[in-house]
Amino acid sequence: MSEQQALLQLTGIAKEFPGTKALKGVDFSLNAGEVHALIGENGAGKSTLIKIIAGLYQQDAGTIEVEGKAVEFHSPADSLEHRIKVVYQELDLVPDLSIAENVFLGNLPKKALRAVDWQALYSRTSELLLDLGLDIDPEVPISALTVAQQQLVEIARALSRQAQIIIMDEPTSALSQTEIESLFAVIRRLQARGVGIMYVSHKLDEIYAIADRVTVFRDGEHIATEAVVNTKHSDLVTWMVGREVKDLYPRTPAKRGDVLLEVDSVSGGNIENFSLNVHAGEIVAVFGLMGSGVHNLGRLIFGNMPRTGSVRLSGEEIHAKAPMDAIRKGLGFLTENRKSDGLLLPLSVKDNITLVSVNNYANLMVINGQEERRATTGIIDKLSIKTPGIAQKIRYLSGGNQQKSLVGRWLLEDLKVLMFAEPTRGIDVGSKAEIYRLMDDMAHGGMGILVLSTELPEVMGIADRIIVIRQGRSAGRWISRQEANEQDLMTAATVQMEKVI
Amino acid sequence: MAVLSKGSGGNSDAASRISRWLLTREAGLVILLLAVVVLFWILEPSTRQQRVYWDLLREISPNLIAAIGVTMLMLAGEFDLSIGSMLAVTSVTTVVVFNGTDNMWLGIIAGLATGPIVGGIHGYLVTRQKMNSLVTTLGSLFALRGMVYVYTNKTPIVDENGFYDFQDAYYNNLGPVPLPFVLAIILVVLALIVLTQTEFGRNIYAIGGNETAARVSGIKVNLIKFILFVICASSAAISGMILTMQTGTGYFDSGSSGFELIVIAGVVLGGIALSGGKGSLVGTLLGILILGMTAKGLRLMGVNTNMQLMVTGSIMILAVFMHSFHDRISIFRNR
Numbered sequence: 005m006s007e008q009q010a011l012l013q014l015t016g017i018a019k020e021f022p023g024t025k026a027l028k029g030v031d032f033s034l035n036a037g038e039v040h041a042l043i044g045e046n047g048a049g050k051s052t053l054i055k056i057i058a059g060l061y062q063q064d065a066g067t068i069e070v071e072g073k074a075v076e077f078h079s080p081a082d083s084l085e086h087r088i089k090v091v092y093q094e095l096d097l098v099p100d101l102s103i104a105e106n107v108f109l110g111n112l113p114k115k116a117l118r119a120v121d122w123q124a125l126y127s128r129t130s131e132l133l134l135d136l137g138l139d140i141d142p143e144v145p146i147s148a149l150t151v152a153q154q155q156l157v158e159i160a161r162a163l164s165r166q167a168q169i170i171i172m173d174e175p176t177s178a179l180s181q182t183e184i185e186s187l188f189a190v191i192r193r194l195q196a197r198g199v200g201i202m203y204v205s206h207k208l209d210e211i212y213a214i215a216d217r218v219t220v221f222r223d224g225e226h227i228a229t230e231a232v233v234n235t236k237h238s239d240l241v242t243w244m245v246g247r248e249v250k251d252l253y254p255r256t257p258a259k260r261g262d263v264l265l266e267v268d269s270v271s272g273g274n275i276e277n278f279s280l281n282v283h284a285g286e287i288v289a290v291f292g293l294m295g296s297g298v299h300n301l302g303r304l305i306f307g308n309m310p311r312t313g314s315v316r317l318s319g320e321e322i323h324a325k326a327p328m329d330a331i332r333k334g335l336g337f338l339t340e341n342r343k344s345d346g347l348l349l350p351l352s353v354k355d356n357i358t359l360v361s362v363n364n365y366a367n368l369m370v371i372n373g374q375e376e377r378r379a380t381t382g383i384i385d386k387l388s389i390k391t392p393g394i395a396q397k398i399r400y401l402s403g404g405n406q407q408k409s410l411v412g413r414w415l416l417e418d419l420k421v422l423m424f425a426e427p428t429r430g431i432d433v434g435s436k437a438e439i440y441r442l443m444d445d446m447a448h449g450g451m452g453i454l455v456l457s458t459e460l461p462e463v464m465g466i467a468d469r470i471i472v473i474r475q476g477r478s479a480g481r482w483i484s485r486q487e488a489n490e491q492d493l494m495t496a497a498t499v500q501m502e503k504v505i
Numbered sequence: 506m507a508v509l510s511k512g513s514g515g516n517s518d519a520a521s522r523i524s525r526w527l528l529t530r531e532a533g534l535v536i537l538l539l540a541v542v543v544l545f546w547i548l549e550p551s552t553r554q555q556r557v558y559w560d561l562l563r564e565i566s567p568n569l570i571a572a573i574g575v576t577m578l579m580l581a582g583e584f585d586l587s588i589g590s591m592l593a594v595t596s597v598t599t600v601v602v603f604n605g606t607d608n609m610w611l612g613i614i615a616g617l618a619t620g621p622i623v624g625g626i627h628g629y630l631v632t633r634q635k636m637n638s639l640v641t642t643l644g645s646l647f648a649l650r651g652m653v654y655v656y657t658n659k660t661p662i663v664d665e666n667g668f669y670d671f672q673d674a675y676y677n678n679l680g681p682v683p684l685p686f687v688l689a690i691i692l693v694v695l696a697l698i699v700l701t702q703t704e705f706g707r708n709i710y711a712i713g714g715n716e717t718a719a720r721v722s723g724i725k726v727n728l729i730k731f732i733l734f735v736i737c738a739s740s741a742a743i744s745g746m747i748l749t750m751q752t753g754t755g756y757f758d759s760g761s762s763g764f765e766l767i768v769i770a771g772v773v774l775g776g777i778a779l780s781g782g783k784g785s786l787v788g789t790l791l792g793i794l795i796l797g798m799t800a801k802g803l804r805l806m807g808v809n810t811n812m813q814l815m816v817t818g819s820i821m822i823l824a825v826f827m828h829s830f831h832d833r834i835s836i837f838r839n840r
């Protein structure tokens with residue numbers, strides 16, 4: 005292995021942003037036919053490294069070599085030229101154009117007189133898609149696809165340019181288990197063709213499933229590179245966090261109080277007649293696969309999507325179609341679509357964190373800036389949000405730190421019940437444990453917590469009671485975590501789904 | 506792990522505070538304004554008199570007042586293109602009611618009331634009927650102007666009573682400060698307090714930053730937008746009132762020479778993002794002053810209007826360049 009010439013070799017890469025040293029001289033190499041995973045805490049510098057390879061940022065120091073030759077990337081075009089393709093954390097497809105146009109974007113097949121050769125465009129796209137196991141009309145617009153399908157389109161785009169290096173930044177954060185499996189099948193096929201794949205993820209199980217080598221960054225520094233077979237799960241965590249994370253799921257039994265949230269035969273979207281309740285001191289989890297309606301359930305309850313049926317909080321009816329009514333009565337909701345439904349990109353970290361609770365710092369309508377800053381700083385400390393200051397624009401935070409800020413938004417409000425959709429999506433192990441601990445604290449403080457999740461280990465780890473949702477209907481209930489096992493939950497969530505896929 | 510810089514606290518000395526201020530959007534605009542003033546000072550001797558600047562403040566007051574509403578609306582990510590036509594609506598309504606009732610106050614009230622009415626219609630169409638604000642207000646730009654033309658048959662309506670108190674208000678001063686500018690500054694300060702110190706103001710930025718996020722955070726997005734359309738048309742009505750004072754007539758073509766574009770140009774020059782959520786009213790104030798000073802300086806120099814267009818356009822592009830440069834270098838928010 006060591007004698008083999010690396011496809012991509014990065015040496016001593018450093019990058020500084022105002023207020024942050026994102027990378028402090030890191031190395032990374034990728035061989036042909038290899039899957040090399042890159043992991044690290046939120047803000048460790050993973051996405052920054054990727055953007056440097058993609059030619060979006062220029063490094064302050066260090067060299068990039070492709071097949072042994074030193075290269076300089078001044079723009080994404082330079083990087084593409086060397087057949088490097090990045091599939092970003094945030095997909096960059098044009099929603100209103102067809103699949104085919106997206107796959108060949110910037111590279112459309114042409115006939116004489118530079119006219120687009122539509123026939124070639126569609127037939128070549130179909131071939132590429134079939135190769136990836138996606139049987140779908142290439143004329144369909146991107147906006148009609150699921151996230152998983154969009155991801156495959158991104159990969160098809162890479163193939164259309166004969167990419168030899170494919171980089172994936174948290175590709176599975178919005179995929180279902182089956183979709184992840186088919187993505188892995190695609191990755192293995194690419195690997196067999198000699199493509200080198202750099203794979204960034206916070207899900208350590210995936211590293212074991214797919215990667216050959218793993219590199220760990222911490223705070224912009226290179227900590228370790230090892231063959232995956234030689235590393236234990238706990239090693240990876242320790243390298244990432246810099247200490248051991250003993251107790252990822254610190255759930256301790258709390259006193260179960262009165263019923264707080266009563267959801268009674270709620271319907272809307274693909275959800276039909278769903279009922280549940282949450283008591284004070286309880287963490288209830290609804291588990292379902294992507295597309296099962298598990299996330300829509302939150303929107304229905306919160307009133308952000310039209311519904312029939314009734315939702316009561318401490319006996320008081322919550323109006324459909326009015327999130328502010330829900331919040332005023334003490335119900336909070338962290339959505340799973342953080343970027344489109346959560347972040348205020350042009351605004352500061354502080355304004356994002358205090359968005360819901362800002363009225364708590366206002367006397368006679370005027371905001372008390374000092375109190376607001378104190379509250380924000382408290383959240384930043386509690387969740388270890390990595391930012392140079394509370395006035396930093398949130399768009400410059402790393403993906404995971406943006407997520408944490410949104411979690412923090414709801415911690416500041418005085419609530420009775422908090423619904424978390426995918427509470428730890430994109431968040432590193434250390435902070436995951438911290439968020440679970442906060443949930444446990446909230447339950448002990450007499451709040452009710454409703455978790456809406458597609459992550460089985462998370463559900464198994466923190467919930468007092470578990471409800472499985474399948475195709476918009478309740479598909480099984482477990483009255484305690486101890487009675488449930490992964491196998492049963494998964495079966496309940498998947499049976500019958502198979503024919504649909 | 507949380508790396509909080511002390512910079513945002515209070516324990517920084519004056520020098521670092523100044524150097525930090527120099528990095529802000531507003532600092533760039535202040536420098537640009539000073540540069541324009543100094544340039545004319547050198548090139549055109551008549552700009553060396555104090556009087557020129559007091560006149561300037563009087564002249565830009567209508568633009569500035571209209572710009573307050575436009576700024577607030579644009580921060581929430583919406584537009585009102587009809588403000589130029591609003592001026593004529595207000596102007597004609599005011600003088601028609603003067604003549605019909607022989608009562609100055611009734612005329613003023615009626616004229617100002619056109620603002621909330623038109624703004625309310627815009628607000629209803631955009632928030633309830635989900636119509637696009639750019640297109641809706643482009644429609645009313647033509648419709649309102651057409652209404653005024655039809656009603657007046659394109660003849661100015663003369664104030665038959667000759668309410669001199671009304672007309673004097675435009676030319677009177679408070680100390681050395683022109684009365685219209687006093688009003689403009691009071692309104693700017695009020696709006697600034699609302700935008701920066703109240704929840705309502707914070708919510709405006711939130712809506713412009715990400716409307717869905719604002720909605721699921723319990724912000725009454727539709728109500729706030731409705732109010733902003735009313736504020737915007739009302740601030741245009743106040744501008745229309747001031748212009749009516751200046752001439753004492755109900756003028757059908759008031760604001761027809763691109764008033765809305767000049768105001769929006771000032772607002773954008775001041776750093777308000779077209780996509781909403783970004784910028785400050787102080788920027789707007791400076792933007793309007795820069796455009797006003799440039800126009801006045803060129804007029805005093807006797808530069809022809811083609812040349813004026815060219816210079817004004819170049820200054821705008823320079824300012825927008827400054828903003829994008831600022832976005833790249835700055836990591837700290839400033840509003």
Ligand SMILES: Nc1ncnc2c1ncn2[C@@H]1O[C@H](COP(=O)(O)OP(=O)(O)OP(=O)(O)O)[C@@H](O)[C@H]1O
Pocket residue numbers: 021022024025026044045046047048049050051052053390391400401402403404405430
């Ligand atoms: N454009 C930018 N301007 C300023 N700071 C930035 C910018 N991009 C990234 N940073 C900072 O650089 C650091 C590394 O960010 P990066 O996005 O590379 O982290 P990451 O490892 O991908 O984290 P995550 O797991 O949360 O996605 C962070 O502290 C982030 O705030």
Ligand SMILES: [Mg+2]
Pocket residue numbers: 050051052093173402403404
């Ligand atoms: Mg990242």
